[in-house]
Amino acid sequence: MVCADIGWLYSLSLLSLGMTLVVIGVAYALGQLLSNPQFNVWAKTEIFQVFVSFFFVLLVLFLSDSLCHFRYGDLAGLGPAETNPTSASNPYAYAHPSISADDNVINASGKYLANVAYFINTEMRAARSLYGISEEASRYSRTPCMPAATFCLYGTSGYTVRPYSGLSSWVQILGFSLYTDTASYLTVLIQMALLAFVSGGGIMAYLPLAIVLRSLPLMRQLGGGLLAICVALFLIYPALLTMESLFWNPYQMLGDGWSTLADAADSMGRGFTYVTAGAYAETMAAALLLAGALLDIAAIIAVVVSAGFVSAILAIISAASDQWTLTSLHAAIQVSMQASSISFLTATFLLSLNIIAIGASARELGRLLGQEVDLSRLMQVL
Amino acid sequence: MKRLLLLLFLFSLSFAVDETPEWIPIALLAVIAGLGVLIIFYLISYVVEADQMRAMAISEMWQVVITGVMIAGLIGAQALATEFGSGMAKDFGAEDGDTHMDFAIKVTQETVGYQWTTLMDFTNNIVLPMGDLASLSGNCWLFGVAFTYSGCSSINVPFSSASLAARTMAMAILALNSQLVLLNLASRFFFPVLLPLGLFLRTFHVTRGTGGVLIAFAVAFYFVYPLATIITKGMSDEVPLSALGIHYPEPPAINQVGADETWEFSNVYTFEVPAECDPFKTYDYGDGGQVEGFGYTQTQINYLLNENMLDPLLFIFMMGGIFNPALSILMALAVLRPLTRVFGTEVDVSALGKVS
Numbered sequence: 001m002v003c004a005d006i007g008w009l010y011s012l013s014l015l016s017l018g019m020t021l022v023v024i025g026v027a028y029a030l031g032q033l034l035s036n037p038q039f040n041v042w043a044k045t046e047i048f049q050v051f052v053s054f055f056f057v058l059l060v061l062f063l064s065d066s067l068c069h070f071r072y073g074d075l076a077g078l079g080p081a082e083t084n085p086t087s088a089s090n091p092y093a094y095a096h097p098s099i100s101a102d103d104n105v106i107n108a109s110g111k112y113l114a115n116v117a118y119f120i121n122t123e124m125r126a127a128r129s130l131y132g133i134s135e136e137a138s139r140y141s142r143t144p145c146m147p148a149a150t151f152c153l154y155g156t157s158g159y160t161v162r163p164y165s166g167l168s169s170w171v172q173i174l175g176f177s178l179y180t181d182t183a184s185y186l187t188v189l190i191q192m193a194l195l196a197f198v199s200g201g202g203i204m205a206y207l208p209l210a211i212v213l214r215s216l217p218l219m220r221q222l223g224g225g226l227l228a229i230c231v232a233l234f235l236i237y238p239a240l241l242t243m244e245s246l247f248w249n250p251y252q253m254l255g256d257g258w259s260t261l262a263d264a265a266d267s268m269g270r271g272f273t274y275v276t277a278g279a280y281a282e283t284m285a286a287a288l289l290l291a292g293a294l295l296d297i298a299a300i301i302a303v304v305v306s307a308g309f310v311s312a313i314l315a316i317i318s319a320a321s322d323q324w325t326l327t328s329l330h331a332a333i334q335v336s337m338q339a340s341s342i343s344f345l346t347a348t349f350l351l352s353l354n355i356i357a358i359g360a361s362a363r364e365l366g367r368l369l370g371q372e373v374d375l376s377r378l379m380q381v382l
Numbered sequence: 383m384k385r386l387l388l389l390l391f392l393f394s395l396s397f398a399v400d401e402t403p404e405w406i407p408i409a410l411l412a413v414i415a416g417l418g419v420l421i422i423f424y425l426i427s428y429v430v431e432a433d434q435m436r437a438m439a440i441s442e443m444w445q446v447v448i449t450g451v452m453i454a455g456l457i458g459a460q461a462l463a464t465e466f467g468s469g470m471a472k473d474f475g476a477e478d479g480d481t482h483m484d485f486a487i488k489v490t491q492e493t494v495g496y497q498w499t500t501l502m503d504f505t506n507n508i509v510l511p512m513g514d515l516a517s518l519s520g521n522c523w524l525f526g527v528a529f530t531y532s533g534c535s536s537i538n539v540p541f542s543s544a545s546l547a548a549r550t551m552a553m554a555i556l557a558l559n560s561q562l563v564l565l566n567l568a569s570r571f572f573f574p575v576l577l578p579l580g581l582f583l584r585t586f587h588v589t590r591g592t593g594g595v596l597i598a599f600a601v602a603f604y605f606v607y608p609l610a611t612i613i614t615k616g617m618s619d620e621v622p623l624s625a626l627g628i629h630y631p632e633p634p635a636i637n638q639v640g641a642d643e644t645w646e647f648s649n650v651y652t653f654e655v656p657a658e659c660d661p662f663k664t665y666d667y668g669d670g671g672q673v674e675g676f677g678y679t680q681t682q683i684n685y686l687l688n689e690n691m692l693d694p695l696l697f698i699f700m701m702g703g704i705f706n707p708a709l710s711i712l713m714a715l716a717v718l719r720p721l722t723r724v725f726g727t728e729v730d731v732s733a734l735g736k737v738s
Contacts, residue, residue: 141517160521160530166505166513169545173552180556236592247575253566330505334498337552341559345567353599360591360722360729368587 003068003104006061009204013057016208020050053211053223056369060207060231067238072108073101076246083252085112085245092252099245106199109238112245113195116346117188119250123339124181125265130333131174133324137272138167164272164326170333177340184347191351195241198233206230214369224369225362232362240354250346257335264332273323408578409453416446416585442587445726449585452725456577456601463605470609474616483569486608489615490562493702494555501551504695509544516541547695554703561611561707568603576600584726594727602718610713614706 024043031039076084076099085094086101096118099111141162206226213223251258324332420439427436463482471485472478480488516537521530577600584593722729 160519161514162517163514164510165517166510168513169509169548173549177556231588236589243575243579244571248567248571253563330502337556338559341556341563345560345563349564356729357592357595360595360727361589364591364727365588
C-alpha cells in the first residue's frame with residue numbers, strides 16, 4: 001500500500017533530485033572544462049526544471065499522504081445521519097463490506113466499489129435465477145388423462161400442452177438483462193483493479209522517475225506526462241470515487257426492492273408452482289385407487305405401488321410455500337429490470353464520467369508540464 | 383464575447399433566486415480558497431523575485447474572477463430553469479411547487495408505471511395464453527402404435543409476433559428505467575455535489591480540466607436533460623393518439639390468469655381444452671373460426687393484429703420508451719461538449735455517447 005510506503009517515496013524522490021543535480025553539475029563542469037557554452041546553458045535551464053519537478057512531486061506526495069490520513073467518517077458526517085453511508089441509523093448503509101468511519105479515503109473508495117460489485121452480483125444472480133425459472137416453466141408440459149371416464153386406460157392418448165410456454169419471451173429479455181449486468185460487473189471489477197493498482201503504489205514509482213526524466217534531453221515530455229498521469233490517477237480518481245460513495249447509493253435507489261432482489265438471487269432450484277399439474281396428479285391418483293378397488297388383488301397391489309409413485313410425484317409437483325408463482329415471478333422481474341438499470345448507470349456511466357475527468361485533468365496538467373497527455377485511448381479501452 | 387454576454391444575462395437573473403441554493407456556500411468557499419492560494423503564490427513571487435510566477439498568479443486571479451462570474455451565472459441559470467422549467471412543466475400538467483427536475487422524474491415514473499401495466503396486460507392476456515395454445519399437440523396411442531400431431535402449431539406465427547412485441551416493450555421499459563436513474567443521479571449527485579466540487583477544482587490550474595468537466599456534466603444533466611425529457615414527453619402528448627387514428631391498446635378481457643394462478647380456459651381436472659384449438663380437428667382452420675373450438679384463439683389473434691392493439695403498442699412503446707429517452711440523452715450530450723469548452727476545457731465525450 002502506498003500509504004504505508006509514502007516515506008520511502010519521499011526518500012526516493014530526494015535521491016532522484018540528488019542524482020539529477022549531480023548529473024547537471026557534471027554537465028556544468030564539463031561545459032566549463034571544454035569551454036562549451038551549450039552545456040552551461042543546458043545546466044542552468046535544467047536546474048530550474050528539476051526544482052519545478054521536485055516541487056510538483058512533493059505536492060503530489062503531500063496530497064497523497066493527506067488522502068491516506070483523511071478519515072472517511074469526517075466526510076460522511078457532513079451529511080444527514082439517515083444518508084450517512086457509515087451510520088447505523090441508515091437502512092441503506094454499506095454492509096458488503098461495511099465502511100468504518102476510521103477508514104481512510106482510499107480504503108473507503110475500495111469498499112464502496114466492493115459494495116457496488118455486490119449489488120451487481122446480486123442482480124446478476126437474480127437475473128440468472130429468473131432466467132432459469134422462466135425457461136423451466138416455459139418447457140414444462142403436461143399430458144392429459146384420456147378419457148377420464150375409462151380411468152386413463154388408453155395410456156398417453158390425448159393432448160399435450162405447455163401451459164407456460166409464453167414465458168419464453170421473458171427468457172430473452174432476462175438474457176439481455178444478464179448480458180448488461182455482466183458488462184456492468186466487469187466494469188466494476190476493472191475499477192477495483194485500477195484502484196488497487198493505484199493504491200498499491202506501483203504508479204507512484206513513476207514520480208521519482210519523472211524528476212529524472214524531466215531533466216534529461218528529449219525526455220522532458222515523457223516525464224511531464226508521467227507526472228500528469230500520476231496526479232490524475234492518484235488524486236482525482238479516489239476523490240471522485242469518494243464523492244460517489246458519499247452521495248450515490250444504489251441500494252437506496254432500489255429501496256424496498258432490495259429484499260425481493262436478494263430473495264430472487266438465492267432462489268435457484270426453488271421451482272415453479274404448477275397448480276394444474278398438482279390437480280392432474282390428484283385426479284390420476286383418485287382414478288387409480290378407484291380402478292384398483294374394482295380389479296383383483298394383484299391389481300390392487302399394483303395400484304398401491306402406483307399410488308406410492310403418484311404420491312412421490314405429488315410431493316415433487318405440489319406447491320410449496322416458497323415456490324415461484326406467476327405473480328411473484330413478474331414482480332421479481334420488474335425489480336430485476338430496475339436493478340439492471342441502476343447497475344449499468346452506477347458502474348458504466350459513472351466510470352465513464354470518472355475517466356473523462358481523469359483524462360481532462362491529465363491533459364491540462366500535462367500541458368503545463370510540457371506534454372499534452374491524451375488518455376482518450378485508455379478511456380475507450382475501459 | 384457570446385459567452386460573456388450569456389453569463390451577463392444570467393448574472394442579472396441571479397438576483398431572482400428566493401432561497402440560497404445548498405451548493406452556494408461550498409462554491410464560495412472554493413473561490414475564497416483559490417484566492418487565498420493565489421495570494422500566497424503572489425507574495426512568494428516577490429520574495430523569490432520570480433516574474434514568471436507573479437504573471438501566472440495574476441493570470442490565475444482572473445480565473446478566480448471568472449469562477450465568481452460563473453457562480454453568479456449558474457445561480458441565474460438555476461433561477462431561470464426553475465421559473466421557465468416550472469412554467470413549462472405546468473403547461474404539461476405539473477403541479478404547483480414542482481421543479482423541472484421533479485416533474486421530469488414524475489413523468490418518467492408515470493410512463494414506466496403505465497408501460498409496465500400495459501406489458502403485464504399484454505403478457506397475461508395475449509402472450510401466455512397464445513403460447514399455451516400454440517404448444518398444444520394431440521397424441522394417439524394404441525397397442526404400441528402412436529402418433530403425435532401439433533395441430534395448433536400455426537398459432538406460433540402470431541405467438542412469435544406477440545413474443546417479439548413483449549420483448550420490445552421490455553427493452554423500452556429498461557431504457558425508461560435508465561432514464562429514471564439518470565435523472566435521480568443528476569438530481570442527487572451531479573448538481574448538488576459535482577457542481578461545487580467542479581467549481582473548487584476549476585480554481586486551480588492543475589485541476590482546471592477536471593473542474594470544467596464536472597461543471598459541464600452538472601449543468602447538462604441538471605438543466606438540459608430534464609427539460610429535454612419534459613419537452614419530448616410534451617411533444618408526444620401534444621398530439622392526441624386519436625388524431626393519428628390510434629387508440630390506446632385494449633387487450634381482450636378473456637383468458638386472464640386468475641389470482642389463484644390457474645388458467646380459466648383449462649379444465650384442470652380433465653385436461654380437456656374446451657374451446658381454443660383442437661389439434662385433432664385440423665379442418666377447423668379453414669372455416670374462419672366459425673366452427674366449434676376456435677373462438678378464443680381467433681379473438682386473440684384478431685386483437686393482436688387489429689388497429690386497437692398493435693399500432694398503439696408500437697406507438698406508445700417505440701415513441702415513449704425508446705425514441706424519447708434516446709432523444710433526451712442525445713440533447714444532453716450534444717450540449718455537453720460545448721459546455722466543457724465554455725468551462726475551460728475540451729474533452730471527447732463520444733465514448734459516453736456510445737455508452738448511452
